[in-house]
Amino acid sequence: MNGAESLIRTLIASGIEVCFANAGTSEIHFVLALDKIERMRCILGMAETVVTGCADGYARMAEKPAMTLLHCGPGFANGIANVHNARRASTPMLNIIGDQASFHRPFDPPLAADAEGLARAVSHWVRRSGTAQQVSSDGAMAVQVARRPPGQIATLIVPADVAWSEAGGPAAALPVVPRPRVEPEVLRKVARILRSGEPAMLLLNGQALGEAGLFAAHRIAHATGAKLRTPTQVPRLARGRGRVPIERVPYVVDTAIGALAGLKHVILVGAKPPMGFFAYPGKPSLMTPRDCAITVLTQPEQDAVAALQGLADEIGAPRVVRIEEKGLKPRIARGPFESEAFGMTLAALLPENAIVADDSVTSGRSVFPATFNAEPHDWIQSTGGAIGHAFPCGTGAAVACPDRKVVCLQADGAGMYSLQALWTQARENLDVVSVVFANRVYKILFGELRATGAEPGVASNSLFDLGRPDLDWVALAKGMGVEAVSVDSLEGFADTFRSACGRRGPFLIEFQIF
Numbered sequence: 001m002n003g004a005e006s007l008i009r010t011l012i013a014s015g016i017e018v019c020f021a022n023a024g025t026s027e028i029h030f031v032l033a034l035d036k037i038e039r040m041r042c043i044l045g046m047a048e049t050v051v052t053g054c055a056d057g058y059a060r061m062a063e064k065p066a067m068t069l070l071h072c073g074p075g076f077a078n079g080i081a082n083v084h085n086a087r088r089a090s091t092p093m094l095n096i097i098g099d100q101a102s103f104h105r106p107f108d109p110p111l112a113a114d115a116e117g118l119a120r121a122v123s124h125w126v127r128r129s130g131t132a133q134q135v136s137s138d139g140a141m142a143v144q145v146a147r148r149p150p151g152q153i154a155t156l157i158v159p160a161d162v163a164w165s166e167a168g169g170p171a172a173a174l175p176v177v178p179r180p181r182v183e184p185e186v187l188r189k190v191a192r193i194l195r196s197g198e199p200a201m202l203l204l205n206g207q208a209l210g211e212a213g214l215f216a217a218h219r220i221a222h223a224t225g226a227k228l229r230t231p232t233q234v235p236r237l238a239r240g241r242g243r244v245p246i247e248r249v250p251y252v253v254d255t256a257i258g259a260l261a262g263l264k265h266v267i268l269v270g271a272k273p274p275m276g277f278f279a280y281p282g283k284p285s286l287m288t289p290r291d292c293a294i295t296v297l298t299q300p301e302q303d304a305v306a307a308l309q310g311l312a313d314e315i316g317a318p319r320v321v322r323i324e325e326k327g328l329k330p331r332i333a334r335g336p337f338e339s340e341a342f343g344m345t346l347a348a349l350l351p352e353n354a355i356v357a358d359d360s361v362t363s364g365r366s367v368f369p370a371t372f373n374a375e376p377h378d379w380i381q382s383t384g385g386a387i388g389h390a391f392p393c394g395t396g397a398a399v400a401c402p403d404r405k406v407v408c409l410q411a412d413g414a415g416m417y418s419l420q421a422l423w424t425q426a427r428e429n430l431d432v433v434s435v436v437f438a439n440r441v442y443k444i445l446f447g448e449l450r451a452t453g454a455e456p457g458v459a460s461n462s463l464f465d466l467g468r469p470d471l472d473w474v475a476l477a478k479g480m481g482v483e484a485v486s487v488d489s490l491e492g493f494a495d496t497f498r499s500a501c502g503r504r505g506p507f508l509i510e511f512q513i514f
């Protein structure tokens with residue numbers, strides 16, 4: 001058995017079932033090992049940002065890592081933006097980078113690069129396997145590190161000679177480290193704050209955004225009057241009818257400051273203090289009032305569900321609390337695109353148990369609150385701000401959950417970063433409906449520019465206008481094997497979306513909003 005085979009067998013023994021890849025010559029022995037073993041599902045992404053974005057979406061839904069197989073430093077570099085997004089979402093991720101054979105590197109061949117440096121920039125753990133004997137135990141450790149709460153990025157660099165040399169057998173799986181619990185003293189301290197009657201808010205992230213965590217938070221809110229919010233973007237949120245409707249911290253700084261005004265306490269549950277996406281002259285970095293105290297209930301790696309349940313019991317919150325309906329009634333709207341009306345229409349038609357991958361930028365601003373009363377669903381977003389996330393993330397989610405409909409909400413400019421994911425959807429016959437908001441501009445950036453008081457000039461128009469030539473999303477999708485239709489009204493969208501949801505397989509709807 002060579003090093004490649006011993007590593008792949010180790011990963012399979014550690015529960016890894018899917019390999020998203022874009023391999024090259026230095027990974028040939030891995031590909032041969034995958035041919036031989038056959039138990040790992042291999043999925044090609046025709047750009048590394050698709051590979052890493054797929055692995056992110058897969059792991060968020062499967063709650064365990066996939067493996068990525070990437071080619072040398074430059075291949076990994078192409079995938080970094082979505083590794084960054086995964087890191088910001090605390091996604092468990094396992095990257096295998098094939099590299100030059102150890103004895104060949106000193107000759108500085110063309111693809112030699114600082115793979116460690118690139119990997120270190122976005123990984124919690126980086127190792128270069130030194131020998132074929134060692135690579136299996138490195139692999140077992142990489143999986144363990146990736147699965148360490150709340151989820152980490154582990155990157156293993158494997159030189160080609162390590163892959164092809166004679167190795168020992170595979171290594172046994174290492175145990176998954178459990179989430180540590182918070183100390184009872186912390187629960188008592190937070191309970192005292194919440195009992196004080198001063199205006200408070202729980203800011204929930206990560207594990208707390210599942211159904212159990214949200215319900216425990218709802219009990220606390222009911223008993224104490226504390227508000228609940230999530231950060232501006234969520235890694236994965238359980239939502240829809242019958243679930244706790246929770247607002248996010250708004251994206252726009254002034255709106256966020258207004259929403260959090262008057263708070264005396266923010267309790268962090270796996271979240272960071274609420275900061276703006278960017279700084280603006282004369283505006284604060286933190287969205288909380290100056291005299292607001294920030295207290296940590298749980299760090300991201302701690303057991304947030306147990307902490308919230310323990311806190312709810314500590315303050316004597318009833319175990320059964322009704323969830324009041326909140327937000328707009330789902331209904332099919334008519335007329336041209338408008339964000340809230342689109343959200344209500346989507347809410348009326350979203351299939352039960354769907355997964356929504358949202359990278360809709362400005363078009364989606366009002367979609368979130370308008371979908372509180374849709375059928376139960378999960379909402380996943382880029383939490384790292386690197387756009388081009390929904391196509392690949394939704395693709396990976398569809399691999400993880402073949403029985404659930406995936407809906408990608410994708411802004412057009414962002415979509416162009418990773419549209420090759422459509423080809424993967426077609427190749428794997430994944431059940432994904434993508435909606436592209438074709439406004440043919442980087443609208444958010446025109447907005448940021450105007451907010452400075454300036455008007456766009458020749459340079460801004462060159463850089464933020466996506467026309468000349470116009471993108472044809474129907475042709476782009478069809479060119480990658482995905483059926484597509486263009487619509488220009490909400491009723492047109494409703495008809496097309498309904499029929500796309502009535503069948504299996506990938507489909508794209510271009511919503512013309514230009």
Ligand SMILES: Cc1ncc(C[n+]2csc(CCOP(=O)(O)OP(=O)(O)O)c2C)c(N)n1
Binds near residue numbers: 361385412414439444
């Ligand atoms: C990887 C990455 N590159 C560039 C940016 C900067 N950026 C933020 S939003 C944006 C344009 C978004 O335009 P589009 O996706 O069309 O959405 P719209 O603003 O029109 O709603 C850009 C380029 C970014 N956030 N991430």
